[in-house]
Amino acid sequence: xxxxxxxxxxxxxxxxxxxxxxxxxxxxxxxxxxxxxxxxxxxxxxxxxxxxxxxxxxxxxxxxxxxxxxxxxxxxxxxxxxxxxxxxxxxxxxxxxxxxxxxxxxxxxxxxxxxxxxxxxxxxxxxxxxxxxxxxxxxxxxxxxxxxxxxxxxxxxxxxxxxxxxxxxxxxxxxxxxxxxxxxxxxxxxxxxxxxxxxxxxxxxxxxxxxxxxxxxxxxxxxxxxxxxxxxxxxxxxxxxxxxxxxxxxxxxxxxxxxxxxxxxxxxxxxxxxxxxxxxxxxxxxxxxxxxxxxxxxxxxxxxxxxxxxxxxxxxxxxxxxxxxxxxxxxxxxxxxxxxxxxxxxxxxxxxxxxxxxxxxxxxxxxxxxxxxxxxxxxxxxxxxxxxxxxxxxxxxxxxxxx
Numbered sequence: 001x002x003x004x005x006x007x008x009x010x011x012x013x014x015x016x017x018x019x020x021x022x023x024x025x026x027x028x029x030x031x032x033x034x035x036x037x038x039x040x041x042x043x044x045x046x047x048x049x050x051x052x053x054x055x056x057x058x059x060x061x062x063x064x065x066x067x068x069x070x071x072x073x074x075x076x077x078x079x080x081x082x083x084x085x086x087x088x089x090x091x092x093x094x095x096x097x098x099x100x101x102x103x104x105x106x107x108x109x110x111x112x113x114x115x116x117x118x119x120x121x122x123x124x125x126x127x128x129x130x131x132x133x134x135x136x137x138x139x140x141x142x143x144x145x146x147x148x149x150x151x152x153x154x155x156x157x158x159x160x161x162x163x164x165x166x167x168x169x170x171x172x173x174x175x176x177x178x179x180x181x182x183x184x185x186x187x188x189x190x191x192x193x194x195x196x197x198x199x200x201x202x203x204x205x206x207x208x209x210x211x212x213x214x215x216x217x218x219x220x221x222x223x224x225x226x227x228x229x230x231x232x233x234x235x236x237x238x239x240x241x242x243x244x245x246x247x248x249x250x251x252x253x254x255x256x257x258x259x260x261x262x263x264x265x266x267x268x269x270x271x272x273x274x275x276x277x278x279x280x281x282x283x284x285x286x287x288x289x290x291x292x293x294x295x296x297x298x299x300x301x302x303x304x305x306x307x308x309x310x311x312x313x314x315x316x317x318x319x320x321x322x323x324x325x326x327x328x329x330x331x332x333x334x335x336x337x338x339x340x341x342x343x344x345x346x347x348x349x350x351x352x353x354x355x356x357x358x359x360x361x362x363x364x365x366x367x368x369x370x371x372x373x374x375x376x377x378x379x380x381x382x383x384x385x386x387x388x389x390x391x392x393x394x395x396x397x398x399x400x401x402x403x
Contacts, residue, residue, distance in 0.1 A: 001403055002034045004102050004130075006110040006121060008073070008091050010039040011063050012050075014262075014287040016232060016319035017137060020199055021111065025066045027394035033403075036105070037066055038098035040073035040091045045233065045263045045287065047077030058097050069098035088114040099124050107171075107403070109133040113140040115159055118166040131171035133401075135197060136180055143237075143312055172401055179315015179338050195400040199319040200388045205294060206326035208381070212295040219283060221299055225257045226368045229300040229329075231293060232320040234264035239308035241266075242334070244273050245357035247282050250364065258304075261285045261296055297327035302349075302367055306334035309354040314338065325349075325384045328377035332363055348380015 005025060009017045025035045041053045053059070053070070061068040071094035076087040092114075099120070108130045110121040118134065125132045141159040167173065167189050174197040175181040184194050211223070221227060234240055243258065250256045258281055260270065267284070274282045288296070297303070303324035307313040314337025321339065324331050331349030333340055334356070343349040350367065352359040367373060 001107065002036070002105045003028055004099070004105040004108045005035060005037045006039075006095060006099070006108060006117060006124075007037070008040050008088070008114055008117060009044055009111070010037055010068065011042075012289075013042045013044050014289060015044060016199070017111065018044075019290050020137075020319065022063065022066070023200065023202060023390045024197075024394065026064060027390050028398075029066065030391070031394065031398060035066055036102045037063070037068045038095055038102055039068060039070055040095070041070050041075075043073060043075035047075045049075050058094070060101075069101050071095050071098045088116045092116050092120050095120050096124075104128060105130055107131050107133060109135060111135050111137065112166075113138050115140045115162060115166075118162060122166070122169055125169070132169065133172045133174060134166055134170040135174045135176075136184075137176045139180055139183060139312075174397065177315050177317040177338055179317075183315065195397055197397050198388070198393060199317060199322055200390045200393045201322035201326040201384050203326050203381075203385060203389055205291070206297065206323045207294070208328040208377070209294055209298045212298045215295045216299055219259065219285070219299070221257060221259075222255075224255055226255050226301045226364075227257045227259055227299050228302055228304050228332075228364060229259045229261065229296060229324075230304050230306075230320075231261045231296065231323070232318070234260065234262055234267040234270060236266060237308055237313070238266070238306055239334075239355050240270055240306060241273060242355045242357045243304055243306055243360065244270060244277070244279070244282065246360045246364070247274075247279050248277050249357060249361040251277075251279055251281050253365075256281055256364065256368075258282045259285065259296070259300070261288060261293070263287045293323060294327060297324065297329050300324075300327075300329050301373075302330045302332050302364070304332050304334065304360070305339070306360075307339075307354055309336070313354075317342065321349075322384055322388055325380035328374075328381045330367060330373055330376045330380065332360065332367065334360055346380050346383035348376055348383055 011018050011022050028035050041049050043049050057072045059070050061070050074086045074090035076083045121132050174195045181194050185191050247258045305318050305321050317339045321331050325348045331343050333343045333351045335354045340351045350363050352363045
């Protein structure tokens with residue numbers, strides 16, 4: 001079957017969505033399907049298009065044997081919401097060129113958010129009579145409204161209208177979490193229309209490995225340090241300022257080191273807060289290619305995965321949990337709901353109340369003193385091996401789709 005993936009985000013960009021979509025494309029190819037990707041020029045999260053892509057309007061590319069058509073996008077660093085809208089809509093319109101080059105397909109799979117990309121999908125589906133799969137990794141605009149990121153009434157109404165139209169017109173809707181799937185059914189979407197496509201992990205890449213001494217020297221980490229890694233987007237939803245407060249609580253205790261690997265809108269604030277509090281136990285590293293991340297996990301004693309305290313996030317399932325579990329690194333989940341249940345059932349981590357810096361500090365101290373920490377890591381890896389490898393996830397999803 002010919003499957004066209006339409007997404008604003010794709011490697012060589014770094015990020016959870018990019019990793020997930022590439023693994024999906026590779027998995028679909030491995031199951032005998034012909035996959036083509038239409039995406040934007042790399043620009044996320046830095047807002048800078050790399051030199052080898054700069055100055056072009058469109059081009060043919062290839063990622064790990066996957067044919068990719070790239071089109072122009074208005075790149076945005078950190079800025080006002082209207083600039084973000086320009087970023088979204090520039091690709092909404094430019095991506096039609098990529099769709100025209102990809103030719104006739106059997107299925108169009110598009111990623112939301114951004115929800116506005118559904119406009120492109122609807123037009124393409126109508127013109128070519130192609131079935132549409134809407135993949136929802138975050139309910140939008142609901143999440144943006146709940147976080148206070150969007151407050152324009154006309155924008156909210158327009159987005160909700162588009163959302164309902166897409167739910168009606170899509171052949172299938174795939175959800176990244178059980179919470180999203182439940183919400184869709186409660187909104188009246190037929191249950192047999194909704195499939196489950198959760199995050200997973202590449203266990204060949206993320207596996208227990210020997211401590212990377214070269215990387216340890218580069219980061220100034222000693223062998224006896226208890227390293228807490230946060231790896232991923234540093235956005236508003238993560239509430240990472242509470243982790244900085246935890247680092248402050250532990251700054252006078254020997255051997256605790258906090259390593260933030262990634263980028264995002266909140267990173268300048270977090271760096272400023274670290275400097276203001278004179279925290280020598282906190283370090284920041286820019287976004288790294290996914291192939292480099294096992295080196296950082298080899299130095300990590302535990303992985304911190306936080307979310308803000310908000311009912312919306314009770315149905316969340318942060319992707320950053322899975323590489324840590326696959327690497328046999330215990331997870332400290334600061335949150336509630338679906339992800340908390342997953343961490344506890346895995347046996348590979350502990351759960352604390354979200355945005356509670358004192359509880360997080362206590363959990364870190366207790367984990368350091370826990371002599372069964374290695375067994376916890378082993379159980380976490382076995383859990384994802386049994387349930388969340390990409391091959392398992394994709395085969396189950398294809399079975400649900402009937403393709």
